[in-house]
Amino acid sequence: MNAPTAISHLVPESHQREVPAALIDALKSRFGDRCSTAMAVREQHGRDESSFDAPPPAAVIFAESTEDVAAAVKLVSEHAVPVIPFGVGSSLEGHLLAVQGGISIDVSRMNKVLSVNAEDLTVTVQPGVTRKQLNEEIKNTGLFFPIDPGADASIGGMTATRASGTNAVRYGTMRENVLALEVVTASGEVIRTGTRAKKSSAGYDLTRLFIGSEGTLGVVTEVTLRIYPLPEAVSAAICSFPSIEAAVRTVIQTIQLGVPIARVELIDHHTVRMVNAYAKLGLREEAMLLMEFHGSPAGVKEQAETVQEIASEFGGKAFEWASTPEERTRLWTARHNAYFAAVQSRPGCRVISTDTCVPISRLADCLLDSVAEADASGIPYFLVGHVGDGNFHFGYLLDPNAPEERITAEKLNHALVSRALALGGTCTGEHGVGLHKMGFLVDEAGAGAVDMMRTIKRALDPKNIMNPGKIFSL
């Protein structure tokens, strides 16, 4: 791995490609009011939750159908101008920034649940449907969609970043839960990948190629997802530990024993304090595991007893139970709001989030050394983790007026990623590469594999118009 370099948070304007007036005219003629060049709209679509700044896109198209997306891509392609799909703007990695200029296609109005096949445990949605909306719309079927990144992200965005979240330890990630896609290709053609069958050996796995491709190969316009029966029994528990290590060792042993735990989240003592302040909770300010068990009543009891036993061996306190759905929702909302709680703890800060994921046996090694380094740096941070998957996030809370903090944070992140890669892990478990991890991707995958990605990109998007400048340089 190369020496750490601070990544500039300002993408130079010189990278911008020209957007001809003729294209804007053509888009306005096709989309009318739904093509906006208002600065406020452009600025809103030119940023995300990352700490990068770039000039906004030249225009924003509000697509309402696959045909809209195809028409926009065709027009944009004629002029070889970049096009960036936009869902709700919750990317953490700069995916939505118009680093080479171009047009943003906002799919948030494509927000229909198109079909629910309760008998087959599948659902087909438009890309602008958010995860919470989906669960709201199917709740009367007794089924649910488990993937839950912190934000109320769009299904299209979650597909593009191969997202996961707290339930992935049991239910998998978008990789496992997307069955089929409709995609508008770089030439504006509409194709379908996959079927509603649970498995298939029919040719190249284009579905998985698009999942995690971050908008660089096409625009997702329809997603068929697996959904699950609501478990017969659910119980959630908190367990406090004398140290992060004790909590992590408990998780490692739980996973190694094959306990089918549904959620197991680490929250460190700093972060518990932030969450307490933000959500007015009275959680014990120690390293904590927040767990959930799904199954039959007997199965849930059995799982919980096994994990309580393991936790006790490592000095974990007695489980505190959240037995009502309301209490559970309150706890999980607090967990999902940890990011916002942290941001509020240092008003005006910008956040650099890490996203390493390692094999479970290496979790303690990776995490503890990184905690020691973060503590030594003096930078305030939060630490949460989907530790059952070996995935955790530091969020360094940076004073935007203190550039040396950014340099320190990038060094911490660099050391963390180097450690994760050396332990057989990945630089990104669920956020994607975007702008921030392009260098890390080469370290992780090797130049040959990244070259293969480039070759695929060039073949499928010869004009380099689909969200260019993300994942790798061309």
Add this chain to the structure above:
Amino acid sequence: MNAPTAISHLVPESHQREVPAALIDALKSRFGDRCSTAMAVREQHGRDESSFDAPPPAAVIFAESTEDVAAAVKLVSEHAVPVIPFGVGSSLEGHLLAVQGGISIDVSRMNKVLSVNAEDLTVTVQPGVTRKQLNEEIKNTGLFFPIDPGADASIGGMTATRASGTNAVRYGTMRENVLALEVVTASGEVIRTGTRAKKSSAGYDLTRLFIGSEGTLGVVTEVTLRIYPLPEAVSAAICSFPSIEAAVRTVIQTIQLGVPIARVELIDHHTVRMVNAYAKLGLREEAMLLMEFHGSPAGVKEQAETVQEIASEFGGKAFEWASTPEERTRLWTARHNAYFAAVQSRPGCRVISTDTCVPISRLADCLLDSVAEADASGIPYFLVGHVGDGNFHFGYLLDPNAPEERITAEKLNHALVSRALALGGTCTGEHGVGLHKMGFLVDEAGAGAVDMMRTIKRALDPKNIMNPGKIFSL
């Protein structure tokens, strides 16, 4: 879908590309005895379990390392000659046939289990390791690898065809269970895809692109797999039903209720008879489900009780239990040998296997109409199915001297695939496209998606040397 056409079982020699003597000389010079041009060796590597015939490859390389594979591919690439990876030869779809001539690379000597990471539930193997060998080598760890196509296939071949088997309903297919690969590309370069982390959002999912690519994009030289703790309790049961429909309805309801059944196989009454004759078993000659439950003792009991209750509603008899490991092995061996039992029931026959997979709610519709058609045709057949996944196989047992039988079988298969596609399914759940389903792939995926596959193939293998003539025509 086009009108059914009988696919010729003889691939014309005129498709063969020339293999220059200079290439054979270079291969002999590099590999010595491990480059064979003996006709017996070539013929053995020029066929598989499909009913196709093609001229054999010009030579067979016995690779013993990644370096061997890379060296062979580089030499072959210089002459733009096809190269076909060969594991154990158990493909059902003509994957291994040298339809355009070329060189076979036999990886069966690359049969080492390179590392077992019991703590992380991962293992890394060479591609020639077979599934049974792997389980034998890790059995003292208390872990197992669940994917079990009927044959004792190689892990490389299983990766190439995105294989699954009886355990997939609970443990997933090769798609879900391969974490990382080492691959020799079409230019002879060695790349790695994926890491040992359980999840990752780091760039394009090259791992999934290679899984199911049938040797057309590169040669897999190392595979990192997920393995699982042996369940605390296992119980297997047989249940006989008054009809196939009753058995299938039981399965549909079991899956829809979310029972985490580990295996649920349908065997029709014809096939039970064949299995009884072959394996000297005394199974009741009725449609049957062969099931297995994995979990804690309480969990297994609970699952079995639920399924017994459902089965009884549909007229299923009381479960007959296989309680000892020996009895279970005997039953599952009989299931895995159903193919051979069927072949023996009509000595000298050739088999055309179907492999459709449909959403679970459509299983009865798809299966029952196809049974009626097969019965009406008079062609002997066997019928088994991984019905929990919506996947089943007819095997039409054909007299090689009665060409009209092949035409009838192809018509049956065509009708079955048409039906499966109309129901939202796939032409191949686990066998791959190979030679046999190239037309079906276009019907299923659409011309645009198949063109995208071709574009990827051309970009990654510009000389079209990697197992050419499979999946799609170029």
